[in-house]
Every structure is written in structure tokens, then in C-alpha cells.
Amino acid sequence: MIMTTNRDVTIYDIAKVLKISASTVSRGLKNHPHVSKEMKKKILIAARKMGYQQNKFASNLRQKRTNTIGVVVPRLDSYFMSTVISGMEKIFNNFGYNLIISQSQESIKKESNSIATLFNTRVDGLLVSLSYETRNLEHLNLLFNKGIPVVFFDRICDHPKCKSVIIDNYKAGYEITSHMIEQGCKHIIHIGGSQIRNVYADRYRGFRRAMVDNCLEINDKSLMVTNLNHEAGIESANAILNQKERPDGIFVANDTTAVSMICELKKAGIRIPEDICVAGFNDDPISRVVDPNLTTIHYPGREMGEVAATTLISILKGEQSELLNSIVLRHSLIIRQSSLRIK
């Protein structure tokens, strides 16, 4: 085994060996058209033999770009987000970009920090899904001012300089609520997330609209805002169990919470869907496993990641229209046992 703990091989070393200039080596290595074929071959061979590795800092310093993309997400540890990231990684990797990932943990403070750090790292572009707490985009100004492109996905915020990749949460909320109404539900409530965020506000709006369109009552108890985790499902279930007038339908804004809610309700002897219909959102694998299987909205995580990545790349290449504002992916209503009363 060769120990090369010493100094890195540079283009100057190669140039010296080949008795040519460093610039020719640089050009040869990048397959520049102004270098003769034989010379290129010589350079490539020498580089390989000498164990040359390009120094990206020097290169980045010169070129003022990094081939690095920053990603800021609320949390990494959900099924949805991991499929999104997986999709992004695949695309960026194909295009020679590196991905730097950070989590806001649903906090605006951490989100600001992450974005500032990524900015300092001189990322070429940014993909962002906003935290629960984020109310405005001031913390993105440093990117906007520098003209660094930002693409939002899923949890977005309208901004003239940004493009977004989303699904139609309003429509999805409308569809799933309508479905529950068709199944005979008259008193449906919605377990939602932070109403600052488009995804949760839109799902709720869709729910409300469906209720109103069907002349069903909604009041201040129709919406429970939670943080949509496992515990929230248990707590909401217990809150509902303690109500005098229990709902006959519950539309939950994600599957995790819907599932833990179903488990808790079942423990208390509630029959799903006979006593209460339940629907979730996301089509996590868990929705196909819970008994009864959970009615939900299929939510294309991997595609969303791929589309967001592709969009950012085309912006970086200058191929993207200024007019494009948002890309809406198709969702679908997945009807399963948890809401099916009419067989």
C-alpha cells in the first residue's frame, strides 16, 4: 500500500512532468476543445498515474460556484420526507451536484440558521420546505439579493422570486371530505397542523368548503390544530372520547396521526368506520397496514423531490421561464376500509 499522506498532486506537478503549462493541463482535464487529442490523452494518463484529484476549493474560489445544492426541511424522519429527499438526491447526483441537507426541526430560528449557513457555504441553489413557525421570508432575503434561486416544495410560501412544487391540498381536502359525506358522515371534524402553512390551511379550507357545499354545520370545534405526530393522535382521540357529542367522521391531515388515533379509538371500543369514519393524508405505508386500512390521499413524495430538483437545475441552467410560478402534481384519493360504510 502506497502512503501518499504528503502533498496533493496539482496540475503544476502534471505540467512539470509533461513539460507543458498548467493551463494546458487544466484545459485537458476539462476536455476543452482547444487541446489536441494526443495532449489530452497524455494529460489524462499522467493525471491518473500520479493520483491527481482536483481541488474543488481552488476551482470554486475561481469560478464562484460550488455545484452544491442546499436542502432545508422541517424533519428528515418521516416516510414522506425521506422519499422526497431520495428523489432529489438521485436527480442531483446524475447532474453532478452535491446535496447538503439540514433540518429546521419546525423552528424558524433553526431554519434561519440553516439557511444562513448554506448561504455561507455558497450553495448554487436552495430547496426549502418551510417550518411550522415560518411566517415570512425575510430570512431568505440574503439569497434573493444575491440572485440565488430558491425552489419551495410541499410547504411553500408565494414569492415573486420563487417557484414551488406542490399538490392541490385544497382540492384533496375537498375530495376526501366529500367522500366521507357520501358515506353518510354528518358531523365531521378536522385534525390539522399549523394553519400558517399552506398545506394544512388548504386541507382545512377544502374540508370547510365540502362541509358548506353539503349544508353541514361547522363551528369552532370543527378544527383541532395539533403538531400531527404520534402523540397528537392519542391526545386528540382522548379529547374526542371526552366530548358529549362525538363526531361521526374525522379527517386527519396526516397518516401518522390518523393511525395512532385509530388505535386509541379502537382501544376505547369505538368501531371504525361504523361509529366514526377516519381519513388521513399522505399514503404512508402504515396506512395500508392499520386495521381497518386507512382512507387517505396519495401524495407523490419521490416525484415531488425529483420535480423540485429538476426545476432548480433548469433555473441554474437558465432554461426556466420567469413566468413559471408553481408546479402542481397530481394527487389521488385512496378509499379504504376506514371510511367505507356503503359496501
Next chain:
Amino acid sequence: MIMTTNRDVTIYDIAKVLKISASTVSRGLKNHPHVSKEMKKKILIAARKMGYQQNKFASNLRQKRTNTIGVVVPRLDSYFMSTVISGMEKIFNNFGYNLIISQSQESIKKESNSIATLFNTRVDGLLVSLSYETRNLEHLNLLFNKGIPVVFFDRICDHPKCKSVIIDNYKAGYEITSHMIEQGCKHIIHIGGSQIRNVYADRYRGFRRAMVDNCLEINDKSLMVTNLNHEAGIESANAILNQKERPDGIFVANDTTAVSMICELKKAGIRIPEDICVAGFNDDPISRVVDPNLTTIHYPGREMGEVAATTLISILKGEQSELLNSIVLRHSLIIRQSSLRIK
């Protein structure tokens, strides 16, 4: 709003404004002891006011380090891996490191590519969980030769230069199999993953040993090697249904596959655990939702990520003992309905 679309502010700009030298600015910014307090304050204020952002490339180029860590994992889109990454990100973020993540998609070729790319990016260290196909560590030689530390987690490979973070898969496999035997299973089979990988080979070894210790028969049909995804569960279930002599216990090397297998077996009228006991591995959330709840091994993903990250950081700081070889985290057997015959 100030438009600073132009040139970045450098320490020279600050120096000019303050009528001092760039070196003093550099020192002041880093809180170097040889700079007077008043001067430091002046520099800091000017830097903030002028919107100075350190150029990391220039800095890295000078210092020959990046504050960046590379992570290579087989896939990102599993619950386990996303919790691992989440744990790592948290630790590295606290210590001012960036994370660059890439997926090998279980392929040795992609793994080699990813590692080479990360090497070129001059990562300070690497965290790796090996692909299904990886048989040796030749593709890591370029890192070893340069003295760049590598820490393996979960899917490891023994190497004198590397440290590992794992659980005792052998023991876990032994425990879960023993439990099933206690519950009266006599004819248990194991659905495993690539036997090249420690995690799967060790779980199988544990299984075999438990069988042998209890004088139960094992043969070439006792192990089915699959890729442990959702489909594999369905296929294995059908394979088992077609057997003349069906097992009375199935130990599956992960929860995803165990769960899809349970669903498929149930469809065919098999009662779990009365006809067949099933156990999984990982303690994914899904294991608590499937009916019957899945017996499994709790597998500390987040902690594994945190410990691996902490280990790498201490190596980078030179605080880590050469003698440390591997860190074994505690697992636990979670007994649930899917294997419980004796109530």
C-alpha cells in the same frame, strides 16, 4: 432593501474602510488574542454593517479542511435510515459541520462513485453503511491512504483503520428466535437479506444457534434470502403458502417485509400467531400498527446516528483512542401479539 447583487464584501473591503490591514481583519474576525479588544469590536461592527460573509473556499483552500462530512447509505427512504440521518445531522450541525449525503442504492458501483466524489470534495471524514453488494473495502483505499477517518454504522466491515457503530445482531437474532421457540414454535424459518452484510449474516447466525441449542432442525430451506422490501414479503408469503410443510414460525430480518408478509398470510386465511408466529426487526412504527402487533427488535436509529457522528468528531479532534474498534449499542426484544401464544 439593499441590493447587493454585485461583488461580495471581502476582508480587504473592511480593511480599507477601517484603514487597517486585511490580516488584522482576518485575525479580528477569528477572535485571535493578538488583536486589541477595541479593534475587534470595530471590525465586527464594520463586518456586520457591510454584510460580510466569509468565503469558505478561500478559507478551505488555505487551511486544507472543509468542515464537511460525507455520508453514504444504501437508501434514504426507510424509517430506520431517516432517523439515523436525523440524529447525525443534529450532532454535526451543533459542531458546525455540514453533511453531504448520498445513496448507493445497494450497488457497489454507485457506492464507489459516491465515495470518490466525496473524496474529491475533500470531506473531513466519512460515515458509511455498506450496500448489499459490497464485498471488500478497496474503494475506500483512497481515503485510508490520505488518513481521512471513516466510521461505519449498522452495515459494517471490519477494518483496522475504521471504527464501527452497531448493535449485536447475533444476540438479537438469538433472542428473538429463542422467544419463538419458547412460544412453542418447532419449525421456524428465517427470511434474511444479503448474507454478505454483517447485519443479515449475524441475525441468521443467531437464529441458527438458537435452533441448534434447542435441538430443532435446520436445513437449506431454513433461510430465504430476499431484498427485504415490501414485495419480498408478499413473494415469501406465497412461497411459504405453497410449501407442503409450512413453518410454524417466521423470523424476518426487517419489519417492512414482516408486515407485508403478515398481511399476505392473513389474506390466505393463516392465523397469526396461532398458525404461524411472526417476528420482525427494527421496531418501525408500522410494527405497532399491524394486526396483530409485530414482535420485533428495538433498534436505536437516532442514537446510532448520534453515536457515529460523535465518534467521528472525536476522531477528527484527535481525541479518539486508536484501540477503539466498535461501539455496540443496546437493542431490546419487543414482544407483541404476533408471536404470543402463551398468554
Next chain:
DNA sequence: GTGAAAGCGCTAACAA
């Protein structure tokens, strides 16, 4: 305590 100057490795404008 502060400044001058060199150089990290690479690229690109310009010259030849």
C-alpha cells in the same frame, strides 16, 4: 498589537 507579503490550486483573459 499590527502590517506586508506570499501562496493555497485553479481558471480564464490575453498573448503568442
Next chain:
DNA sequence: TTGTTAGCGCTTTCAC
């Protein structure tokens, strides 16, 4: 087609 040269922004040694 190849070479020369300047400089990206920062750190650090040495001198004062």
C-alpha cells in the same frame, strides 16, 4: 493549439 499572467479571498509567517 499552447503559454503567460493575474488573481479568486483567505491565512499565516515574519518583521516591525
